[in-house]
Amino acid sequence: MRRKLTPRGRERRDQLMECGARLFAERGYHPTSVADIVAALGVGKGVFYWYFASKEELLTELLKASNHDLRKRQQHAIEGVDDPVRRIELGIRASLSWFAEHREYFAIIQFAGTDETFAPVLARNREISIADTIRHLKDGIVDGRIADRDPTLLAHAIHGVVAELTSRALVDGSMPVGEVADLCVAFCLEGLCG
């Protein structure tokens, strides 16, 4: 593995990550070999192991980087908004629009959830995200704007709606983001009967 990174090196690393993300998403993690990844870039196998200790490490880095990017988007979206219900709404919309622009990551994250190896990093990512949501929920419950139910379960419920609609409507179905986001928000805030 490398010690330092010159600009040229950083570019190669990014290329490998992008290429790996695309192939993992298209064919799955196990069926994609390191040989496939370097072949797609037209370089030798050694290049891969210069930048990553293992195929496993590449996936881990992909998970960390994508979560970091998604969270930045969410934080930017709710910046300066005080109303907790509105913060939740904007967070949902930010998530959907991020996934609409990075569809390949959906499959990657889903796979990572099926392999114990990636449980730690995935759990950490989710914890952060759930904690953010819980904070807004608790604020809303105190204000009386949100029904007084277990905030942890509520947070997971919201994440479930976002995940499923991302998967079915954005990734598979290619529906317009705005339309999906509107229903997602309406469902989360008012339910079926609202």
Add this chain to the structure above:
Amino acid sequence: MRRKLTPRGRERRDQLMECGARLFAERGYHPTSVADIVAALGVGKGVFYWYFASKEELLTELLKASNHDLRKRQQHAIEGVDDPVRRIELGIRASLSWFAEHREYFAIIQFAGTDETFAPVLARNREISIADTIRHLKDGIVDGRIADRDPTLLAHAIHGVVAELTSRALVDGSMPVGEVADLCVAFCLEGLCG
């Protein structure tokens, strides 16, 4: 592969499916080899290929069988109930209790979703399930009991909540089914603000 099946053969086949389901859930599909499955049963490798054409076919059969069983449970739960909202509620509760009793299938289904190979059978399973839900939703919309929004997206939203709460609260968290089901129903019917 076999032609006919004697009672003895049927039992072996069931053993292989049960054993495969357990190992796939514990370690994942790719990391579990056919050799692992037959070793766990203490039989030769040829036995596996007598009952299944491939490892792939075993997973496919597991997906079909589990979905069939889950659907039976749902249909039994809503038998004789006319109110569409109540039917949805009972369907949600039936799903959660089924998964609580068959936790291993959650990981299997999640993995199958990451591999194109299993997309057809998974899509078919989901279509059936979503169609059931849509039927009740439309009935509810006609009655004015359910808000007039895209029933397909609503159905996916409900499935998302069920899936996520199954995964986080039942499989990982081991919370009591009843408690999770109550919140799941409340969230789906009334949302955060209800």
Add this chain to the structure above:
DNA sequence: GCGAACATTGACCGAGCGGTCAAGCGCGGC
């Protein structure tokens, strides 16, 4: 008690995997 069909064995195969490494390349500093 024999023959047919069901059921089982486990050594074997070719392919492909993740990962290694000795050797070589190219560029900036001296």
Add this chain to the structure above:
DNA sequence: GCCGCGCTTGACCGCTCGGTCAATGTTCGC
């Protein structure tokens, strides 16, 4: 001009995998 180091090469290694198959055991009906 050449040294050092970041970077690249690709043949190679050990191993495991999914899948095959000829031989053999087991269970029936007749």
